Amino acid sequence: xxxxxxxxxxxxxxxxxxxxxxxxxxxxxxxxxxxxxxxxxxxxxxxxxxxxxxxxxxxxxxxxxxxxxxxxxxxxxxxxxxxxxxxxxxxxxxxxxxxxxxxxxxxxxxxxxx
Numbered sequence: 001x002x003x004x005x006x007x008x009x010x011x012x013x014x015x016x017x018x019x020x021x022x023x024x025x026x027x028x029x030x031x032x033x034x035x036x037x038x039x040x041x042x043x044x045x046x047x048x049x050x051x052x053x054x055x056x057x058x059x060x061x062x063x064x065x066x067x068x069x070x071x072x073x074x075x076x077x078x079x080x081x082x083x084x085x086x087x088x089x090x091x092x093x094x095x096x097x098x099x100x101x102x103x104x105x106x107x108x109x110x111x112x113x114x
Contacts, residue, residue, distance in 0.1 A: 002026055002103050004077075004094040009108030012084055020079040020108060022094030029072040032097045035079045037090035037110075044093065048079060062088075084112045 008020040020035070034049035048068040049057045056068055067080040077094065091107040 002096075004096050004103060004105040006092065006094045006105045006108040009092060009110045011111045011113065014084060014086055014112055014114050016084050016112070017080070017082045018084065018110060020081065020092055020094075020110075022077040022079075022096075022105060024075045024096065026075065027072070028070070028075045028077070028096060030098055033068075033070055033077040034095040034097070035068060035077075036093045036095055037088075038093070038107075039087075039090040042090075047092070050077065081110070084110075086112045086114045088112050 004022045004024045006020060006022050008018060010018060012018055030052050032051050035047040036044050037047050038044040047059055047062055048066055050068050050070050065083045070077045089110060089112050091109050093107045094105040096103050
């Protein structure tokens with residue numbers, strides 16, 4: 001299955017932590033992987049990406065709080081989220097890309113209560 005599958009979302013209090021997983025049944029070793037999120041009434045925005053070579057990018061809003069990592073042996077990408085804020089509430093989507101081919105997961109809801 002090329003389409004990634006997200007898991008790990010849930011309800012957490014502000015200041016808490018969650019770890020999201022994005023798994024695929026096919027190899028991701030050559031894929032550029034990313035996490036995006038979409039809050040109600042807002043556009044989908046980039047959260048973090050990790051290239052096939054391991055280069056990492058974070059949106060300013062999550063720098064220092066979120067950590068993206070990949071395990072190519074497990075075909076899984078993780079997003080460790082700490083010091084969560086109510087404004088982090090959104091549906092989080094995983095994205096894998098190879099050249100012009102892009103596949104999106106169905107998303108996992110993260111809700112941060114104040």
